[in-house]
Amino acid sequence: MLSVVPRPVTVRAPAKVNLHLAVGDLRPDGYHELTTVFQALSLTDQVEIFPAKELTIRVRGEGARDVPTDRGNLVWKAATRLAHLAGREPAVEIAIDKSIPVAGGMAGGSADAAATLLGLNALWHLELSRTELAALALELGSDVPFALHGATAIGTGRGEKLLPVLSRNTFHWVIAFAKGGLSTPDVFRELDRLRGAGQPPRIGDAEKLMQSLAAGDARQLAGLLGNDLQAAALSLKPELRRTLRAGITAGALAGIVSGSGPTCAFLCETSDAAIEVSAELAGAGVCRSLRVATGPAPGARVVDADASGKP
């Protein structure tokens, strides 16, 4: 009898930048109420899933040394939760190829977790809907539902109640990776501390920003980017001020700390401008490395699978 060996499934999932991140008060469950406009970027991690005897994780690429390969990896949690739900063993080998900076405020771990949910859904023919996968995603982290969704979206609650936002045109970004990362809970705690001391001012609502996205107007958008966590990230890593200033000097329309940081994202008028800003920032020595990216980009997607897994 012929036995069919399933082919591995390959999934790509995007980094995000928060174009608008308004942080409300601390809730009794330890999370802060958020209103955030996410944009998914062309900077992606790749996750390959192979049938195997038992669950193992391999990591290579950007920051691989800082990524756990055991139950501390969000991908491990994603695979064991989904296997439990499906009533089977998580018998897979998962190879993560990282391009998204680790602990960078760009939701790389969330992207990998979203990719794993989508990949296993295909490999195991579970046929879970996007809504079912999104509910599982939220159990793994606040940013995981957006990594599945992609494009541009407004998130409320913990950031998981997502509505698509109309975004015309392609926006051009330069992404400056910092030396070292920042822990998301530390940055939220630092914001609470700063607020307890009476500073800093809160950003307003996202209405005008969403209009600029609908118009596809990068110049207008540049003036409207806002992140309540930026003051906290700058307080923990003051050297980021220099990075942000250098981006503007290099010709970016605006610069912002991405989420809880410390990655900085610079909005540029054109792709040529982004390449120039990136080259100039590299010369200024204000960050560890640089990437050029565009947004919006699609959410997690299967790029290769066995024929019945339908990429």
Ligand SMILES: C[C@@](CO)(OP(=O)(O)O)[C@H](O)COP(=O)(O)OP(=O)(O)OC[C@H]1O[C@@H](n2ccc(N)nc2=O)[C@H](O)[C@@H]1O
């Ligand atoms: C800040 C944001 C903005 O998009 O992203 P990052 O900068 O981390 O990528 C997210 O809210 C992060 O999402 P994620 O990284 O998935 O965080 P989670 O694992 O859910 O939460 C980690 C911890 O961050 C704090 N946290 C997170 C989300 C939230 N709305 N309020 C919080 O206070 C809590 O202390 C929580 O225990």
Ligand SMILES: Nc1ncnc2c1ncn2[C@@H]1O[C@H](COP(=O)(O)OP(=O)(O)O)[C@@H](O)[C@H]1O
């Ligand atoms: N697949 C993964 N990729 C990156 N980091 C991971 C992963 N799984 C768990 N982690 C842990 O989660 C922490 C936050 O990682 P990451 O998602 O990259 O950053 P952020 O929450 O700032 O967007 C890291 O310090 C790392 O120890």
